[in-house]
Amino acid sequence: MTQSMDQDIAERKMQFLFQLRSKGVTDNRVLTAMEKIDRGPFIQGFFADRAYEDTPLPIPCGQTISQPSVVALMTQALDVQPRDKVLEVGTGSGYQAAILSQLGRRIYTVERHRQLIRTAREIFDALDLSNITAITGDGSFGLPDQAPFDRIIVTAAAEDPPGPLLAQLRIGGIMIVPVGQSDAVQSLIKVTRTEMGFDYDELRPVRFVPLLEGLAKDEYD
Ligand code: SAH
Numbered sequence: 001m002t003q004s005m006d007q008d009i010a011e012r013k014m015q016f017l018f019q020l021r022s023k024g025v026t027d028n029r030v031l032t033a034m035e036k037i038d039r040g041p042f043i044q045g046f047f048a049d050r051a052y053e054d055t056p057l058p059i060p061c062g063q064t065i066s067q068p069s070v071v072a073l074m075t076q077a078l079d080v081q082p083r084d085k086v087l088e089v090g091t092g093s094g095y096q097a098a099i100l101s102q103l104g105r106r107i108y109t110v111e112r113h114r115q116l117i118r119t120a121r122e123i124f125d126a127l128d129l130s131n132i133t134a135i136t137g138d139g140s141f142g143l144p145d146q147a148p149f150d151r152i153i154v155t156a157a158a159e160d161p162p163g164p165l166l167a168q169l170r171i172g173g174i175m176i177v178p179v180g181q182s183d184a185v186q187s188l189i190k191v192t193r194t195e196m197g198f199d200y201d202e203l204r205p206v207r208f209v210p211l212l213e214g215l216a217k218d219e220y221d
Contacts, residue, residue, distance in 0.1 A: 009052075016068065019068075020054075025069065025072040027076045030103070033102035033103055036102060039068060039095055041126070042094055043093065044119075066092070073204070077176050081104070084150035085104065085105060086100050086150065087139075087143060087149045087152045087165075088109040088152075088155065089110055089156065091120050092120075092155065094116075094119070098129055107131060108132075108146055108149075109132060109133070109135070110142075112136070117134050117135070140164065142165050148170035148173065152175040155178075157181075157207075158178070171194065171195055174191070176189070185205050186205065186206050187204070
């Protein structure tokens, strides 16, 4: 790589962090994680050179890697603590899980496309992110064997926060989930579990692919 290409990438990364700050990402732990985890490896092929733009991009299996500022704002709202056990539903490219791996103790991430899990695992291994466990499955049922979780993040839109996920949230725990019909306006919801029940806060409008039932029928299975 030439020196000017290095400079170009350094410049784009600085711009990337500047964009996050300008969109309301103020938590330094989140900014540090976003600085450390390069989005580049999570986007392969045609769109690879757009990795540092604040935009969602296509990934295999007809899915999308979320917009970095949305990843950052969701992560900030999740308020992950160093000892936390975290569940992510919707691994996709693995980028969100990689960010979480910098903040919590143990990350479980579940995805219904086996092919996406394979690729994400390869990236986690290459980056030495050893505190992530990536599992093929229908994440709307959570992972009963690993429950309860301190934090749960859903990165696909549900019509309602799934009951099994609410049940697997520890008292005092936080869940971030986009709620709404696909292709309509969805709202990002923060659910806090208290001794008494669940508190719901509406954070912002978002747009995610839908949370679907069952395993995907991948052509490479
Ligand atoms: N967090 C991802 C982006 C996720 S896109 C990233 O950082 O790149 C949403 C993902 O949720 C898609 O890959 C989709 O296949 C997956 N998904 C949808 N319904 C699911 C379900 N019931 N269980 C697990 N994954 C699901």
